[in-house]
Amino acid sequence: MKPTIVRTIVELRKEIASFRHSRPLGEASVGFVPTMGYLHEGHASLLRRSSQENGLTVLSIFVNPIQFGPNEDLDKYPRDEEKDVALAASCGVDLVFLPSVQEMYPQSRVTTVTVSEVTERLCGASRPGHFDGVATVVAKLLNIVQPDRAYFGLKDAQQVAVVTRMAQDLNIPTEIVPCPIVREEDGLALSSRNVYLNAQEREQALSLSLALAKVPEWIAEGVGAAELSELLKREIARSPLANVEYADALTYPDLLPPDADVPLRSIDGFMLVALAVRFGNTRLIDNRLLNPMEAGVETCSAK
Amino acid sequence: MKPTIVRTIVELRKEIASFRHSRPLGEASVGFVPTMGYLHEGHASLLRRSSQENGLTVLSIFVNPIQFGPNEDLDKYPRDEEKDVALAASCGVDLVFLPSVQEMYPQSRVTTVTVSEVTERLCGASRPGHFDGVATVVAKLLNIVQPDRAYFGLKDAQQVAVVTRMAQDLNIPTEIVPCPIVREEDGLALSSRNVYLNAQEREQALSLSLALAKVPEWIAEGVGAAELSELLKREIARSPLANVEYADALTYPDLLPPDADVPLRSIDGFMLVALAVRFGNTRLIDNRLLNPMEAGVETCSAK
Structure with a gap:
């Protein structure tokens, strides 16, 4: 109707x-x-x-x-x-x-x-x-x-x-x-701003979801917030058109930084790993909401 | 019930x-x-x-x-x-x-x-x-x-x-x-803070409503906002315990100052004449809401 x-x-x-x-x-x-x-x-x-x-x-x-x-x-x-x-x-x-x-x-x-x-x-x-x-x-x-x-x-x-x-x-x-976030088949998070991307940018925009996909593994290896941020930035930098604005791990929903060097896997409660990356004038964001103690299992809804 | x-x-x-x-x-x-x-x-x-x-x-x-x-x-x-x-x-x-x-x-x-x-x-x-x-x-x-x-x-x-x-x-x-404001029989605006006043202060607190009562007359005489403010302060100063914090005429409900010297009686719309006066540690407020063009007729409710 x-x-x-x-x-x-x-x-x-x-x-x-x-x-x-x-x-x-x-x-x-x-x-x-x-x-x-x-x-x-x-x-x-x-x-x-x-x-x-x-x-x-x-x-x-x-x-x-x-x-x-x-x-x-x-x-x-x-x-x-x-x-x-x-x-x-x-x-x-x-x-x-x-x-x-x-x-x-x-x-x-x-x-x-x-x-x-x-x-x-x-x-x-x-x-x-x-x-x-x-x-x-x-x-x-x-x-x-x-x-x-x-x-x-x-x-x-x-x-x-x-x-x-x-x-x-x-x-x-x-x-x-x-x-939960809805994604294209290749992993790009849907956004009204995706229409701004040219073909090359669209391809490299995949770096956000690809980097986030590695987060559970890195957490399982024992990284802290500071190291995770570095790993994310390095991963995304492999796409030459990408300019990272932030790549941070924060508690959720309070959005406070955990101690930089404490292994994230030892932190109880939800953790937001969030990215903002510019491609030319287009600013894309993406994130994963995780419960690090649950061995990197992604959680899609927050309370 | x-x-x-x-x-x-x-x-x-x-x-x-x-x-x-x-x-x-x-x-x-x-x-x-x-x-x-x-x-x-x-x-x-x-x-x-x-x-x-x-x-x-x-x-x-x-x-x-x-x-x-x-x-x-x-x-x-x-x-x-x-x-x-x-x-x-x-x-x-x-x-x-x-x-x-x-x-x-x-x-x-x-x-x-x-x-x-x-x-x-x-x-x-x-x-x-x-x-x-x-x-x-x-x-x-x-x-x-x-x-x-x-x-x-x-x-x-x-x-x-x-x-x-x-x-x-x-x-x-x-x-x-x-x-509308509710007043004691002698004119003092009711306030929970009136209990703070000692006998002498209570008596001199009348200066607020007495000064406000003269406002229509002053407006009829052609005063502007600056002169009205001075007249109010002088009137209240006759009570030696009174310390005037403000005595202002503003448009209502926007609470903007009119041109200082324009006769208030020529202003269309509501005008708030408001006082704050301290007696010792006690701060009292009072006001009149007027439509100056209506020759000083007090209006008790605002839209």
Whole structure:
């Protein structure tokens, strides 16, 4: 069935309220997948999961200007509304929310939601203000949709950590559901930004997932965080077009660095091994979420 | 009827959900009055209004540590739970939420809601971090209670402006209802902090409301913001125990200074004339919200 498309907050709330009142309690759950559009199979996996778990699934498509830095790709961020709506239809989406910038930010923005600590490292360090923009727009969207569950892909693992912590700290009554990374057959993590890559870059972009694939083995050999970082950088450097921005192992979801030389295999709890690598102007990220004590067994969902 | 007392978020949400489901839509509205306790007739006026306008009224009593500065009166802030519950009962309150600090801030606080611009002047200038603490706890409480309407007293007019703007910017689906200042018979604005005043200070504290009472007359005479500020300070200085922190006229609700010398009577829109005055260690605030073009007629509620 074709989803209903709404562009205003008033319309969206009306649709959701009418859904909630039409169903008996317990069958009236609302699932929500916030995106910036140009949807791929990663988004589709979130949408399908939401459709399975909820009576109503809401997809939002909004390229949020306040999470882009001054030299980032806001203006050329890829868009394809028609294709997105078709994909949404095939994934059981009921409502697509397509607000304008004016609808989301009708007056000068004076209110900001800031999450400290978990935003200090990784993308938080290289993209100042980025996570303020993410936390603020997600708080807005969660207040607009008031979903029971919201689904986020773990490719943006730090984003999942930020949103989860924000929802806890602000008592937002939505369950934040982290979902596994979806990859191309050759291992490249799906991303709307992959379209920027030329053929040569696309080939060398494989270095991210290939390096991450070696992590369990390195951990089993007893490396610490500092050595793991070096090994990852050396591995990725074999692709001459790759410029590593970071290659770090941090505790998850607190995103704190473990002691540099303590063997990671002795650390209890989840560990995030995360990469950001530039190919020309295109910045790719990828990661693995691991429980090092479980002998390098990869874990795809985080609690 | 005696209100139900709950101390945990889980219990509170259960009570509110059970109320909402027991009523047909349209009769199930929830009103909310967030306070720091030690209730007086000002709070009572908010509670009675909420009881009149809603099917369920929730009162929260929480002395929020994060809105107090390091040298402020957090430790000695007055408390009287028993008397507060009795007053709540007489005002038709259904639920009293009395959370512990641990219940409200169970982990290190990394998420902050910041409202800029409207917090630059008045109490925002003299109490750094105060309105971050207010905005953050109010965002939390609104997410916990999810009320249809929340009632705030205009004695804290800047707080009303901050909360109203935050709710708009973050799309919080609660109507923020500003309510008029309640005064003692002699004019002193009610405040939990009035108990700190000794007899002499109590007498001289009248200088705030007396000075504000002259504002319409001064405006009618054609004063600008700078002259009004001087007149207020001079008037209050007649009480030797009074130390004026600020005496300002600002646009409302944006809280911007008008041109210093433009006659206030020529300005369209609401104008806030606000005072903060210290008596010993006790800091009192008071204000009048005016529409100067309406020849000094005082207006008690703001939209």
